[in-house]
Amino acid sequence: MKLMVIGGGGREHAIIKKLKENPDVEIIYALPGNGGIAADAECVGIGAKDIPAQVEFALAHNIDYAVVAPDDPLALGAVDALTAAGVPCFGPDAKAAVIEASKVFSKELMRKYGIPTADYRVFDCAADALDYLQGAPLPVVVKADGLALGKGVVIAQTRAEAERAVRDAMEEKVFGESGSRIVIEEFLTGPEVSVLSFTDGETLVPMVSSMDHKRALDGDMGKNTGGMGTIAPNPCYTKEIAETCMETIFLPTIRAMRAEGRPFRGCLYFGLMLTPNGPKVIEYNCRFGDPEAQVVLPLLKSDLLTVMRATTDGTLAQIPVEFSDGAACCVVMASEGYPGHYETGFPIEMTADAAAHTCVAGAVRKDGVLCTAGGRVLGVTATADTLRGAVDAAYRRCMEVHFANAYYRRDIGARALAARTKE
Numbered sequence: 001m002k003l004m005v006i007g008g009g010g011r012e013h014a015i016i017k018k019l020k021e022n023p024d025v026e027i028i029y030a031l032p033g034n035g036g037i038a039a040d041a042e043c044v045g046i047g048a049k050d051i052p053a054q055v056e057f058a059l060a061h062n063i064d065y066a067v068v069a070p071d072d073p074l075a076l077g078a079v080d081a082l083t084a085a086g087v088p089c090f091g092p093d094a095k096a097a098v099i100e101a102s103k104v105f106s107k108e109l110m111r112k113y114g115i116p117t118a119d120y121r122v123f124d125c126a127a128d129a130l131d132y133l134q135g136a137p138l139p140v141v142v143k144a145d146g147l148a149l150g151k152g153v154v155i156a157q158t159r160a161e162a163e164r165a166v167r168d169a170m171e172e173k174v175f176g177e178s179g180s181r182i183v184i185e186e187f188l189t190g191p192e193v194s195v196l197s198f199t200d201g202e203t204l205v206p207m208v209s210s211m212d213h214k215r216a217l218d219g220d221m222g223k224n225t226g227g228m229g230t231i232a233p234n235p236c237y238t239k240e241i242a243e244t245c246m247e248t249i250f251l252p253t254i255r256a257m258r259a260e261g262r263p264f265r266g267c268l269y270f271g272l273m274l275t276p277n278g279p280k281v282i283e284y285n286c287r288f289g290d291p292e293a294q295v296v297l298p299l300l301k302s303d304l305l306t307v308m309r310a311t312t313d314g315t316l317a318q319i320p321v322e323f324s325d326g327a328a329c330c331v332v333m334a335s336e337g338y339p340g341h342y343e344t345g346f347p348i349e350m351t352a353d354a355a356a357h358t359c360v361a362g363a364v365r366k367d368g369v370l371c372t373a374g375g376r377v378l379g380v381t382a383t384a385d386t387l388r389g390a391v392d393a394a395y396r397r398c399m400e401v402h403f404a405n406a407y408y409r410r411d412i413g414a415r416a417l418a419a420r421t422k423e
Helices: 010-019 051-060 071-076 078-084 094-101 103-113 126-133 159-170 239-259 292-299 304-313 352-356 387-398 414-422
Strands: 002-007 027-032 065-068 120-123 140-144 153-156 182-186 192-199 204-206 215-217 221-224 229-232 266-275 278-285 327-335 358-360 363-366 369-372 376-384
Touching: 002 010, 002 051, 010 027, 010 292, 010 304, 010 358, 010 376, 027 051, 051 071, 051 078, 065 078, 065 304, 071 078, 071 094, 078 094, 094 103, 094 266, 094 278, 103 120, 103 182, 103 239, 103 278, 120 126, 126 159, 126 182, 140 159, 153 159, 159 182, 192 239, 192 292, 192 304, 204 239, 229 292, 229 387, 239 266, 239 278, 292 327, 292 376, 327 387, 352 358, 352 387, 376 387, 387 414
Parallel strands: 002 027, 002 065
Antiparallel strands: 120 182, 140 153, 140 182, 192 204, 192 266, 215 221, 229 327, 266 278, 327 376, 358 376, 363 369
């Protein structure tokens, strides 16, 4: 089979590595891919949002199946266009991808169908939002309605921070049109859990839970990032909580989308907060998370391509989807200074073992040499029978990866291990 994976980050590299395990896969094209992905797929210089060029390429190269991984092309209708051209795809169409592309849509969907989430208000006028903030309890969460590269959410500790977030989004347009409408919602407390799921619009199969580490510095300090590391499974996510989430959140969401005429097929990501009043939805994503994919997919025992095609064909209920009982850890190695100013262009060296367990995000090849080209450069992953074993193995592999200006947190998994100790 000839496959095409749209995207060029660590998530896409993780997907490609897993797809390669299927012996029927002849070649995988990555559009556009990156310098590290080039070791596992043939990279093609077509951007993730260049949908007409993607369709043209798929037809010219007789692509049997396409995976649309990032949020932007999903929201822009890449699956719609490829499907219309006769190329089967993994991922939701644009009508379903709106569950991530519009915070307003997702919040109103949850309100309409009784899915537990934070209380909220929607604003399309900055003056009204600023007036509301005068009496809003702190901390408060301000979210841009549309896609904003993971930067459209501000947890404001003070009224001044909240007002700044509103002005940045609605007046300064730092997120473009994505900030023309905003959601202001209550601040929830409790452990956070990420649960990715496979779904064909009728059947939903949750994947192994995970715990992301968003802050740039050890001890969950510093600025928010796209993710500095992940572990799976999340020890806070017990069997009892999983059953509650299935009954009150997961299946109701799938049914709600179907009732709205927007059946969701692909990977639906649930960002959850385990509050004192039960699990609540923080956000939905219409695709695999990054770096969550890097720890969840290595634990998948079933063939990924088979599962993906079942979501497309509507046969997920007939396919066994099994995960390992072990654990996984991913440590993101970044350019020092990220998410602020950082320098790039440094050669990357790693051992063969580290390369086999590394998903590259921000790198290019210059004269055959892999060099840094982004803030989050790569994610080093390890699996083991225990979480402690996975964490230790991931950090050992980090010692086998070298580039100037490298930075990574030294406490990925520490909270999870502490939670395990208390059990």
